[in-house]
Amino acid sequence: MAKIIIDGQEVECRDNIPVLQAAVDAGWDVPHYCYHPGLSIAASCRLCLMEMKMPHPQTKEMGWAPKLMPSCQTPAREGMEVRFATEKVQQNQKNCMEFFLLNHPLDCPVCDQAGECHLQDYSYKFGDPESRMVDQKLKNPKKDIGPNTLLYSDRCVMCTRCVRFTDEVSGTHELGLVNRGSRLEIDVFPGLPLDNPMQGNVVDICPVGCLLDKDFLFQRRVWELSTASSICPGCATGCAIRVDHADDKVYRLKPRYNPGINDWWMCDEGRYGFKYIEDSKRVTSPIVRRGLDATSPEWADIPEIVQFRFEQHVRENGGEKLAAVLSPFMSCEEGWLLIEFMRETAPECTLVMGPVPMEGDDQSFPVGATGDKVKFTILNEKCPNRRGVEMLLEAAGGNQCSFDEFVEKAGGGSFTAAWIVGGYPKEWVSKELNKATGKIDLLVVQDLLQNSLMTSAAFVFPACSWAEREGSFVNAGGQIQPFDWATNPPEGGRRDGQYLYEIAGYAGLYNGERVRKLMAAKIPAFKEIHEPPVRPVHAH
Amino acid sequence: MAAFEPVLLRNRGVEQSTTLKVYESRGGYQGVRKALKQTPDEVVEEVKNANLRGRGGAGFPAGVKWSFLPKDRTRTLLCVNADESEPPTFCNRILMETDPHQLIEGTIIAGFATQSQTAYIYLRVEFHEQFHIVQKAVEEAYAAGYLGKKIFGSEYSLDIYVHRGAGAYVCGEETGLIESLEGKRGWPRIKPPFPAVEGLFGQPTVVNNVETLSCLPHILERGAEWFTSIGPDHSAGPKLFCVSGPVKNPGCYEGPMTISVRDLIERNDLGGGMRDGKKVKCVLPGGVSMGALSVDELDMKLDFADPRNYGLLGLGTAAAVVIDESVDMRMVLQNLARFYGTESCGQCTQCREGTSWMYKIATRIASGAGRISDLDLLLETARNMGMMPGYSICGLPDGATYPIETIIKKFRPELEASINAQAPGKAEALFTVLN
């Protein structure tokens, strides 16, 4: 740790981190474009300049250097002294803001970035409201640079973050620069579009509305969006994300800073992987069947009906005829509640880990990197909580079998009652499973999308997408990460946690944290959850 | 004043001066032989004693620069800056055209002093002919065993590569040059690390100008004392001067750094006076980047110290452009602003936007739509750019602003008169497009 002095105030920070970072962490709003903690230092936007005390080149005496210095490029060292709140520094910020706007179109009314634009914010805070430019603006072109991304060159502030991202993080090098001076533009080579599994991050790190996501283009003004802290369900990496939503619709996902797990990034598969939320095949209301008679009762009546039917079944057939298939898409809390219910009803029931979807190989970035050079990995395990469900199963003990064994045993008639949880974003029910469940009298299917099991199920419960749920996932690294709900379940639906909570015999509102406390009393691992640090608003 | 005995240009006009045979027959490759018998540190010391200041523009003492190399380095690279992109400057060009072996000899000496294994001569792409001349001389030197392994029977080996740029002013800036040599975009680097510690390909690197290196054979041969006996203490040794514009004898001349701008224009052995009865109005004496002199300031000495007294940035390349009374200073402003507007590499905000804004304003003024306030706007824009206040990575914007600032300050009455004489209303009506 080092102590440095900013504007006369002592600030403690890690040794050698950029002075800019130390200042931002300590609450100073230092304007910056080219600096990004996840990228190399460019020190080219010249917005973050500060006054610094330095030894005189000849006399070695400490004094304020006549030049301003880039605080992003200067490492914090014990005892150093810098000034931010000075006229000289502010004059430079004002100059910069004037320069940035010279050729800027200021088409904020039609720009997706408006509302979260660092050019707007900095102009407001550091700039001058009036422009002295009377000449015609240069208009660099708008370009389609890849399947997901548009580049409005005229809005670029030339921070080169995007270029450095493709060089240093994705390692795919699609972006480069053409021309010189104010005609400088970001571009791709002809025939080589920006197309890599992490490209969406360039839109996030672009401080202005130059790089825009086609998926979100003109969809919504950002100030109308609410946001929820979440965890990406796309793979077992467990990237911390934000779910931006409005009117119960998810508009976009953005990564949240989560050191050591996803740092500042997320992959495109996760980023655009939320579309199934609005799938027309979503199950939205519960169905209860008795013989050929199907009803859709009130949610309030369901716990009692379920409890009654299961207790009756155990009385008539014995507890060992009961099984529950848990899904790696369930949250830990939901899994725990279901296990509670099943084991309360029949301690000898069998618990099963549902299928864990695997696709291809892990993908590491920068492309070709190995060992500690790896900055980001997309795992081939395409579900968020295999580890979490396994932890629950380990703690639960008792009768358990693999999914394949379950299918085989069920087909042989070993189980007469089963609760099967899906929640997979894709079709997952195999022919074998479908056939095997034919032998099950009391079948509960809790799933997101309609599937063939549902036609014979005694109970069909709509599962919610992760964006509508709340709880925690345990990623491949074993970190237990909580996530919040963003949107409400579709009309007629209910959060899985809520109905499982009630079915397991609890009254009131489901709340992930409360359930985690109950769990922690029995599974100590759940005492320690991993939450990414909260960042100052102006840090990005 | 006794006629100056040319040193760097002593082979100019000699038949086949670019060949090794002629160069050697006229005393060439003696300095390097002497150097290789000494230790590298002794050579560095000699060059320090000669107070050889860099001829590339900044005037930094070469020997001192070399001593910044880390003592424990295992590799060192030498870059010869032959980018010479500063307008009206052709000192390096003449040196390469007339005496490429002098440059090669100087390069070997600098290479030995810095213990470099490899040297790269970086030429601007427009130097077609010069490239072939230098390349041929390098080949000749290899064939004679003067380059390659164990030069002149010493333990020292050096390889030289001649590399051509792709046409950018900023690639003359030493770290822009290094990036370009690495095959990247010519974007000057942020410092630290300085090239002496981490330069070309991450190795300790020295960058020196062609003329700086061309002085070395003579320093080694004749000694530091001889070198410092030429010119004032702070500006030792022979220097090339260029003069262009409406003078009788535009060209490149050699002399001590005691001559004034007036000498350069008027002396019969130099510029020879103005052509066709024209009168001097303005001189940009150090290449264009150092700023402008008015006709009352022609006594400025072309040395490393005096230009500061006239509000100029420095000696620069000591290449003077003379502007006569028939030229409209608005056009001069526009022409200068255009150069920097197109040559800014674009990475630093102030330089990228400032240079092109200055060009737009200057263009508007030149097309008769200026406002008096534009002159102040130009001055203020100029003040808001530059490496010296810390606003930018390299010195290009300092060079961009000095000529604009000095011209506005020194020629304000003329500029204001032109603006006041414009057709009324035009300023409001005419906005320009940058092309």
Ligand SMILES: Cc1cc2nc3c(=O)[nH]c(=O)nc-3n(C[C@H](O)[C@H](O)[C@H](O)COP(=O)(O)O)c2cc1C
């Ligand atoms: C924009 C810019 C352009 C430059 N162009 C040249 C050039 O063309 N040739 C040159 O020798 N030095 C040029 N320089 C200076 C070099 O950065 C460097 O100081 C010089 O090559 C060092 O050599 P010297 O010490 O032998 O003078 C330029 C500097 C700047 C800022």
Ligand code: SF4
């Ligand atoms: S980038 Fe920012 S300032 Fe520019 S148009 Fe978009 S919102 Fe406005």
Ligand code: SF4
């Ligand atoms: S496109 Fe965005 S991220 Fe890339 S250089 Fe321009 S402003 Fe920066």
Ligand code: SF4
């Ligand atoms: S000062 Fe200008 S030329 Fe130099 S690095 Fe910055 S933008 Fe490029």
Ligand code: FES
């Ligand atoms: S953030 Fe420091 S120069 Fe850009």
